[in-house]
Amino acid sequence: MKDFENVVLKISGLHKSFGSKHILVDFNLELLRGENIVVIGKSGSGKSVLIKCVVGLLKPDKGTIRVFGTDMQSLNQDEMDRLRVRIGFLFQNSALYDSMTVRENLLFPMRRHWMDISRDEEEQLVDEALENVGLSHTKEMMPAELSGGMRKRVAIARTLIMKPELVLYDEPTTGLDPITGREIVQLMLDLQKKYHISSIMISHDMTVAKLTANKIIVLYDGTNYATGTYEELKNSTDKNVQQFFEFAT
Numbered sequence: 001m002k003d004f005e006n007v008v009l010k011i012s013g014l015h016k017s018f019g020s021k022h023i024l025v026d027f028n029l030e031l032l033r034g035e036n037i038v039v040i041g042k043s044g045s046g047k048s049v050l051i052k053c054v055v056g057l058l059k060p061d062k063g064t065i066r067v068f069g070t071d072m073q074s075l076n077q078d079e080m081d082r083l084r085v086r087i088g089f090l091f092q093n094s095a096l097y098d099s100m101t102v103r104e105n106l107l108f109p110m111r112r113h114w115m116d117i118s119r120d121e122e123e124q125l126v127d128e129a130l131e132n133v134g135l136s137h138t139k140e141m142m143p144a145e146l147s148g149g150m151r152k153r154v155a156i157a158r159t160l161i162m163k164p165e166l167v168l169y170d171e172p173t174t175g176l177d178p179i180t181g182r183e184i185v186q187l188m189l190d191l192q193k194k195y196h197i198s199s200i201m202i203s204h205d206m207t208v209a210k211l212t213a214n215k216i217i218v219l220y221d222g223t224n225y226a227t228g229t230y231e232e233l234k235n236s237t238d239k240n241v242q243q244f245f246e247f248a249t
């Protein structure tokens with residue numbers, strides 16, 4: 001018997017098309033508490049579309065998305081806003097606001113959401129978030145003064161500042177050199193543990209998947225084509241799965 005209380009996210013029969021382009025065709029996923037699922041797929045296969053459906057930025061054509069046991073479609077705007085506070089996102093190429101200091105960039109998500117906390121508490125959250133990513137000294141700096149890796153760390157701090165229970169990372173290491181990418185991945189793993197975060201990570205990097213995934217889902221032909229651990233999928237004889245391991249160790 002599965003413990004349904006432990007299902008953080010359940011996507012069932014998700015369909016999404018743009019005109020005659022069928023991007024997601026019966027996609028299914030179940031994320032348990034504390035798990036990290038990595039979704040891999042080729043460029044243009046619909047990975048970001050999937051994330052945007054979960055966040056509510058795109059409306060599914062068909063299927064259900066249940067977050068913390070609630071069907072997203074049943075929510076009104078107010079309820080949706082409250083639910084979103086419990087979900088963190090790191091969008092692909094998620095940029096910081098160039099004209100704001102690091103501190104202001106971190107305050108931004110709190111000001112946008114309805115939050116019943118004082119200014120002092122906000123500042124404390126900013127300090128804690130920066131400490132978590134080892135960047136306390138950058139608080140009053142501008143994004144342009146930071147390296148790519150540091151900017152990504154600030155973006156992670158911003159994603160996690162509201163202590164979300166579910167985090168969606170869209171290609172978190174894209175645009176970073178491999179060593180910095182590893183550091184970012186390690187940082188995410190450390191923070192996942194510290195805050196008991198469950199997550200979905202989009203990637204096309206098998207090394208990232210190997211390091212972080214409890215379970216990997218291959219998105220192919222718009223569906224959850226194959227699911228397994230890194231080792232299981234690596235040993236698959238299916239050519240559509242094998243292609244992702246061509247350069248992997």
Ligand SMILES: Nc1ncnc2c1ncn2[C@@H]1O[C@H](COP(=O)(O)OP(=O)(O)O)[C@@H](O)[C@H]1O
Pocket residue numbers: 018023041042043044045046047048049050
């Ligand atoms: N808002 C949109 N309108 C029309 N087509 C879109 C939209 N968003 C994504 N697409 C198309 O859906 C496909 C999948 O996109 P995406 O999910 O961004 O791919 P990826 O797997 O690289 O993240 C692409 O062909 C893209 O052009």
Ligand SMILES: [Mg+2]
Pocket residue numbers: 047048049092170
């Ligand atoms: Mg994408």
